[in-house]
Amino acid sequence: MHSLSLLLACVVATGGLARTATAQPARFLVPERAPGARWLKGNTHAHTTNSDGDTAPDEVARWYKSRKYDFLVLSDHNVFTDPATLASLMDSTFLLIPGEEVTTAFQKAAVHVNALAITRVIAAPRDSTLLGTVQKTVDAIRADHAVPHINHPNFLWSIDTATLFRVKNDRLLEIFNGHPTVHNIGGGDWPGMEDAWDALLTRGKKIYGIAVDDAHHFQGEFAKARANPGRGWVVVRARSRDTREIVTALDEGRFYASTGPVIDAITVTESELSVTITRTGDFKYTTQFVGADGEILATDKSLTPSYRLRGPETYVRVRVVDSSGATAWLQPVFTTRYRERPTP
Numbered sequence: 016m017h018s019l020s021l022l023l024a025c026v027v028a029t030g031g032l033a034r035t036a037t038a039q040p041a042r043f044l045v046p047e048r049a050p051g052a053r054w055l056k057g058n059t060h061a062h063t064t065n066s067d068g069d070t071a072p073d074e075v076a077r078w079y080k081s082r083k084y085d086f087l088v089l090s091d092h093n094v095f096t097d098p099a100t101l102a103s104l105m106d107s108t109f110l111l112i113p114g115e116e117v118t119t120a121f122q123k124a125a126v127h128v129n130a131l132a133i134t135r136v137i138a139a140p141r142d143s144t145l146l147g148t149v150q151k152t153v154d155a156i157r158a159d160h161a162v163p164h165i166n167h168p169n170f171l172w173s174i175d176t177a178t179l180f181r182v183k184n185d186r187l188l189e190i191f192n193g194h195p196t197v198h199n200i201g202g203g204d205w206p207g208m209e210d211a212w213d214a215l216l217t218r219g220k221k222i223y224g225i226a227v228d229d230a231h232h233f234q235g236e237f238a239k240a241r242a243n244p245g246r247g248w249v250v251v252r253a254r255s256r257d258t259r260e261i262v263t264a265l266d267e268g269r270f271y272a273s274t275g276p277v278i279d280a281i282t283v284t285e286s287e288l289s290v291t292i293t294r295t296g297d298f299k300y301t302t303q304f305v306g307a308d309g310e311i312l313a314t315d316k317s318l319t320p321s322y323r324l325r326g327p328e329t330y331v332r333v334r335v336v337d338s339s340g341a342t343a344w345l346q347p348v349f350t351t352r353y354r355e356r357p358t359p
């Protein structure tokens with residue numbers, strides 16, 4: 016391009032951006048109201064003796080049911096632990112969602128993707144690249160009209176952020192996994208899962224963060240170094256305790272993830288995002304509102320934290336940390352300025 020026309024193009028582009036910024040400050044995209052919806056707590060990642068867990072499926076299911084979980088996914092490695100065999104445990108208070116941890120690899124990288132609401136076992140694919148391996152796994156799950164979530168990318172330092180960015184048709188990513196060797200918070204030259212999440216969101220990949228147990232050990236001592244249950248879960252906004260209703264709500268981001276804090280309400284208007292925290296005992300809470308690139312936009316120490324849009328935000332998400340260090344991650348609320356990356 017000729018230097019003068021390049022200069023002109025820059026001036027025009029800058030002028031256009033400036034006009035857009037002043038004329039159209041961000042507004043939150045207000046989610047549709049869902050009358051009759053309530054919160055349902057569940058874990059989407061648990062193993063049994065059908066793969067490498069230490070406890071039989073019925074006992075694993077009972078562990079969760081007796082602790083008032085509303086739903087559970089038994090996700091054995093490349094095995095379908097069919098809830099139909101556990102029908103006597105399911106009632107109006109507890110649902111087993113059919114699942115599998117589709118488990119494959121590329122060279123030394125572990126590629127594990129959970130499949131929620133499967134109808135049959137999904138064969139683990141192979142490919143000649145890491146991206147291809149992840150993509151084929153996601154595609155195989157979608158082909159069964161099941162919902163994929165990409166598991167513990169930092170396990171064996173397997174799936175980097177650039178690869179996660181290029182995967183298509185996935186909406187769910189484990190940002191907390193209760194297994195002791197999955198490196199949730201990263202280290203050295205490798206980002207933690209929350210930083211990776213913001214990097215993906217900032218570049219235009221709409222993806223939601225989930226917390227899971229990845230429980231293997233229900234017997235013997237419960238200890239930090241063991242993969243015990245009860246560490247991470249999701250709380251889904253759903254109208255009924257129904258498999259399709261719950262997995263669709265997950266896939267569309269109508270939930271929060273937690274390792275402790277309980278959220279009573281999330282309210283979004285065009286200009287404000289507000290949250291009501293349910294207090295546990297005498298716990299105290301600190302809420303951070305997080306924007307693009309993981310920037311902390313505001314901190315609120317009340318039980319009803321709120322954030323008013325200033326104008327340049329593309330998304331805002333909420334992190335609530337309680338006085339024990341446990342965390343709740345709310346899903347990003349996108350604004351009119353958010354640009355989802357084009358699907359190649």
Ligand SMILES: [Zn+2]
Pocket residue numbers: 116127166167
């Ligand atoms: Zn795994």
Ligand SMILES: [Zn+2]
Pocket residue numbers: 060061062116229
């Ligand atoms: Zn697992």
